[in-house]
Amino acid sequence: MTTQSEREQIDQARAVARAETIAELRRFTGIPGYTPELGDPEHVSYADYELQLEHGLSVWSANFDSAVESVTRATAIRDGARKRMDDEQQRRIDERAGANRISRLVGAAKDVTFPEKRDHAQRERELEEKWEYQHRCENRVREIRAELAEVSAWLELMFTTAATAQAARQQRRVDEEVRQEQAARDVSSRRFATFTRDEFAEQDQRRVARVERGHLTLEGSVLGTGWRQDSTDDSSGNSVKGNWSLVWNHLTNETTVELAAYRHEPMVWLLGTKITSVQQFQDVFNPLQGRMTERNSLALVLDAYEAL
Incomplete structure (x- = not known):
């Protein structure tokens, strides 16, 4: 011991x-x-x-x-x-x-x-x-x-x-x-009318800028072509289904967002006709352009329009 x-x-x-x-x-x-x-x-x-x-x-x-x-x-x-x-x-x-x-x-x-x-x-x-x-x-x-x-x-x-x-x-x-x-942002179409691009163009020819080789381009001033939506982005924020563009048509006073989809039918959401000049269009949406790369930034556009 x-x-x-x-x-x-x-x-x-x-x-x-x-x-x-x-x-x-x-x-x-x-x-x-x-x-x-x-x-x-x-x-x-x-x-x-x-x-x-x-x-x-x-x-x-x-x-x-x-x-x-x-x-x-x-x-x-x-x-x-x-x-x-x-x-x-x-x-x-x-x-x-x-x-x-x-x-x-x-x-x-x-x-x-x-x-x-x-x-x-x-x-x-x-x-x-x-x-x-x-x-x-x-x-x-x-x-x-x-x-x-x-x-x-x-x-x-x-x-x-x-x-x-x-x-x-x-x-x-x-x-x-x-x-x-950002993930919780509402990027649904909400109450806005939705169309395919062809359907939208057929209803009013003033919405058509040109048609070349079967490709239809909508009329309007574009403010940003990279607005984001989770359903069209991958987990890294890369656009895999298409790019969302913000457009205002001076002929119809229509503000739209358009999804130029890859291998899918392009879509158009008609936000309305509240904006009546290009200056107003820029005043409303220019401040948001710096946030376009944020997750679900498309919701910022929809919110700003609804607030008019």
């Missing part, structure tokens, strides 16, 4: 393995002094991590500025100590100038440890320590700034991507609502 101690060791090993696996999979695992919470989702963890880094950058930038000032002061103090040392050294040399050889040798030996020289050495050590601290601050600022730039860029991209995805989802919902609305 597994002892309590062995179970604890196993649990500990599993926890370590889990932490190592998470660290391998995550974009950021931290820098000395600053670590994201590995147990939180990345977008939450890195947002807090960014705040840590911003605070750290502020602290270490202030430390660096202070260190620069300390180096400047320590340099001035060191330079003063060097001058005092040089002056004392020169004084000692001048003082021994007239002494005998033995006295000069003894004095030179004492020059190794006189107080001004010891003070200068101490100031040099202090300046070196301050230089080292300034370099440490500078390196920390550089390290934190580089990490912060990458974390901020990652968060910006993540939130931008999330916002874009959200906008795309919203747009898809809007598009679907529009498609459903």
Whole structure:
């Protein structure tokens, strides 16, 4: 049987393995002094991590500025100590100038440890320590700034991507609502009279523009030849049974929609004679032309006419 101690060791090993696996999979695992919470989702963890880094950058930038000032002061103090040392050294040399050889040798030996020289050495050590601290601050600022730039860029991209995805989802919902609305449009002949093209032409010769090689063309000004109806389109919106055209005949004041069918008898729907000029015809239907490619756009024409 597994002892309590062995179970604890196993649990500990599993926890370590889990932490190592998470660290391998995550974009950021931290820098000395600053670590994201590995147990939180990345977008939450890195947002807090960014705040840590911003605070750290502020602290270490202030430390660096202070260190620069300390180096400047320590340099001035060191330079003063060097001058005092040089002056004392020169004084000692001048003082021994007239002494005998033995006295000069003894004095030179004492020059190794006189107080001004010891003070200068101490100031040099202090300046070196301050230089080292300034370099440490500078390196920390550089390290934190580089990490912060990458974390901020990652968060910006993540939130931008999330916002874009959200906008795309919203747009898809809007598009679907529009498609459903367009699919529900009434593109039936409603109360309008319907004819084959030949029947329509036979009733009034003013409706005929010309007949060439057995092909009959109706009289009138055409405003759009691609009005759509589900029953004549395929699922992609391509016209597979024919094209719907909108026509106004100045001789009869008749507004019609005509299906020039493929391999089928052409059809004509007579909307009526409410429109009495080409200008009125254009005023009513020109605003709809930009929507002609919409699903079941033929309903827009029928609605506009019925609204007159």
